[in-house]
Amino acid sequence: MTEPLLDIRDLRVPLPPGADRPLAVDGLDLTLEKGEILCIVGETGSGKSLSAFATMGLLPPNLPKPTGEIRFEGRDLLRLSPAERRRLTGRRLAMVFQEPIAVLNPVYRVGEQVAEVFRLHTDMKDAQIRRRVIELFGEVRLPDPEQIVRAYPHQLSGGQCQRVMIATALALDPALLIADEPTTALDVTTQARILKLMLDLRRTHDTGILFITHDFGVVAEIADRVGVMRHGRLVEIGTAEEVLTRPKADYTRELLDAVPRLEPRERRTDFGDVALSARNVSKTFRTRTLFGKLRETRAVDRVDLSISRGETVGLVGESGSGKSTLAQCVIRLERPDEGALSIAGSDFTDLEGATLRTARQRVQIVFQDPYAALDPRQSAGDAVAEGPIIHGVSRRDARARARDLLAAVGLDASAAERFPHEFSGGQRQRICIARALAVEPDLLIADESVSALDVSVQAQILDLLASMQKRLRFGMLFITHDLRVASRICDRITVMRGGRIIEEGPPAELFANPREAYTRELLAAVPGREGHLYTDPARNEST
Structure with a gap:
């Protein structure tokens, strides 16, 4: 038998003293054949990326040296000199990272x-x-x-x-390509193109691909085999069909159960007064091209949008469609060139200075990246209390409200005194949600707020947003590139393209009978839509 392209044997990657466990990767064994796509899935902290970094020689310098073997084309990568590794990296093995702009x-x-x-x-x-x-x-x-x-x-x-x-x-046509969450933050059509590129690469160059992801839809599209990691250990490995349709490990079933599907939520009509009214909103940006020519981009083009209290409206579309620019106009981070905005019946269009700062209490936003959204020098309790204090609430009452909100979003009493680096990504996003709700807004904007989270954490955050909305009755503008996520939480979905809303309706109607060809393209590009679905025999129904 020929030797595998990549053969990892008993890999152990220690963590520094004081970490939550002694080993980030604990006794990992796996192989990758030439021309094979092996997907590794698992939650944040499962050891997926550190296994890849060990293979590439990119482990952080503060970590103790890994043990075991990582054999690539017959050579143990852990025992190569720096000069030998540099000759291999880029030429025979290469890596695509999650954040290209970084x-x-x-x-x-x-x-x-x-x-x-x-x-x-x-x-x-x-x-x-x-x-x-x-x-x-x-x-x-x-x-x-x-x-x-x-x-x-x-x-x-x-x-x-x-x-x-x-x-x-x-x-340089590498024999091994490691792709670490390369499509996480991409819209569905761009993601579909990247996945097709990976499949073409395997077909034309016979490249072995180690693809790290938390998206089982992506797994269903491209994987030959799937490995599931948890707490540094490989809990299950098998063909894509075996793992997706007949999972053996309880943890794998939990992950599959958390995967969002194109299943519209039950239609609701018990909404309150209008939280957001946007009429004929437009925004044009003027920039210089590579050759110095003036270029005008109509980012938002005569958009009409309304949201009632207690209602969630999804805003979907590709990158560059105008979704985030519209949100920035609504919250007045950008001033619209024309049109009218009102929040809870009060004009929001031409406010400036102190008047605008006061009015912003009525609209808050939760951003995509909770790591960048929180000040690392500010405790969670102070971050949540800051907004009410700015708007005139006493420090004592603001701190009490912060503790209540942190408990409401599922964090324990000690969270108020801890700093952002002491929380996981999902916990940080909960803090961001508590901070946004601390000033009791009429409208909450969630801008790709779950796209970078694990599927299990993503499901928890979606449930949290829904429960907090039921309790506080705010309207919500939910911006996402993932139609599966939108179907789970939204009462209406609006589709943007080229700065315009081209179609909108309840999820069930939009998915069953989309009028626009562009909407049909977005639906067709949803990863895993035509792939395997996990069926629970106990319930005898497709989930």
């Missing part, structure tokens, strides 16, 4: 960053390198490759930056 150097053009791989590992001339970079950009479906090689990372969308990272990884 990996790409902001001061260099993206074409130069890809070209660096050829300069380090080949003797190719500059003209040859440029031609090859342009070819790679074409292979990953970047628009106008000859021009985009001159762009800087900030001039590209998230999906385009991810394709640049993939082009960098593919530059």
